[in-house]
Amino acid sequence: MSAPRHLDPRLLRAFLAVAEELHFTRAAARLYVAQQALSRDVRRLERELRAELFVRTTRQVTLTADGERLVPSARRVLQAQDDLLAAFGQARPLLVDLNFPDQATARRVLRRARELAPEQELMARYESGLAGAAGEMVAGRLDVSFGRFAGLDPALRVRLAHQPVRYEPMAVVLPEDHRLAGLEAVPLDALCGETVYAGAGNPRTTEWTDLARRLFECRGIGLAAPLPLAVGDEEFQRIMAKTRNPILAVVGFPAMRGTVLRPLVDPVPLSPVSLVWRKGLVHPGFDALRQAAAEISAAEGWLRRPADGWIPATDVSMMDAHI
Structure with missing residues (x-):
């Protein structure tokens, strides 16, 4: 067995x-x-080790x-990693970006993770979008975020990894x-004929604006012109009330005064929606x-696409490759 210089511990966990x-x-x-x-990870480990690890039959x-x-070697390696994380894992919290305070999908995942690892500190952050969070993750100032992975700049994507979580139905405010x-x-x-803010x-x-542009293309729906960045919910609501533009959102978008949310x-x-993280991230809370x-995701069927669902082809290929 000719071992490579580096092995992803995730592959060893899959093997074990x-x-x-x-x-x-x-x-x-x-x-x-x-x-x-799981099968993909085992095959990757076999390729990296240049060895067949299992005999698979239909039975x-x-x-x-x-x-x-x-x-035994895999067990020793993973035990050493667990011991290291036990010693240093609580040295800092895992910084998890939820995009905005009432993001229902991300909040549910974070809440459940805290139940699974109550001894770890998983601290929420609110970067307001994956594009902003991605730069922070690459710089090491943020660990994990949620959002549309296919909408990121390729130069950022190559330094990040993702796990599909949900196809979230969209709505309009x-x-x-x-x-x-x-x-x-x-x-x-x-x-058709409306100008919608996205x-x-x-x-x-920017990953959200790009999704809207693809959705509105050839439908006669305009994309609202760029506005100064509104910081905080109160200021955002004031600007939206002033412009009176419909707002592209998701079905779990929080209520705003004087508006209605319609799927x-x-x-x-x-x-x-994917869980997105910096490649090489190691933390017990992660x-x-x-x-x-x-x-x-499995319990709620979040990755089942309805027959009449719409999603860009680029997103389908990127999500399906990891499901």
Whole structure:
């Protein structure tokens, strides 16, 4: 067995789970990951070690001689890592960006992660968008964020990793006296002729503005011109009340005075949400966060796309590659 110079501990954890369960489905459930992702990690480890670790048949999974030889070494490596994290893991909190205070998806994941790892400090931050958070993560000032990974600059993406969490249905925030406010759901074509605000001018939410641009293309829906960045909920609401532009949002967007929130339909636009982190991140609270995201996503069916759902092709390929 010719070992590489570096091995991702995640690959060793995937290997050990399968080695102990001798069953990919049970091992995936134990790690709170999709079976496809677990199989991909095991194959990657086999490639990196240039060794076959398992014999797979339709009826059973067994360890090869190289697999048997790797088990005790993998356990020692992971135990050493766990010991190191136990000694230093609480030296600082894990900084988790939720985008904004009432972001329902991210808040649920963070709440569950805190339940799974109560001894760890997972501290929330609010960068207001993944594009802004991405730069902070690369610089080491932030650890984890949530948002549309495909919308990031490729130069940032190569330094980050992501785990798909949800296809979140999108909505529109309307002044309560708007012509469409009386509808229970707003067909996308009904916005033809409207000018909709989607974070234009906010450098921290460029991935969201790009998603809106792709959604509105060829539909006769305008994108509101850039505005000065409004800092704080009160100032944002004041500006929106002044411009009276509909606001592109998601179904869990917090209520605003004098407005109504209506889901978009025909088709149902979906906002792809991933857990995003800096490559190489090691922290015991981070493991709990990934586990929480996988657990809730599976339980809620967050990654099932409705038949009439809309999402850019670039996002589909990037999300599916990690599901």
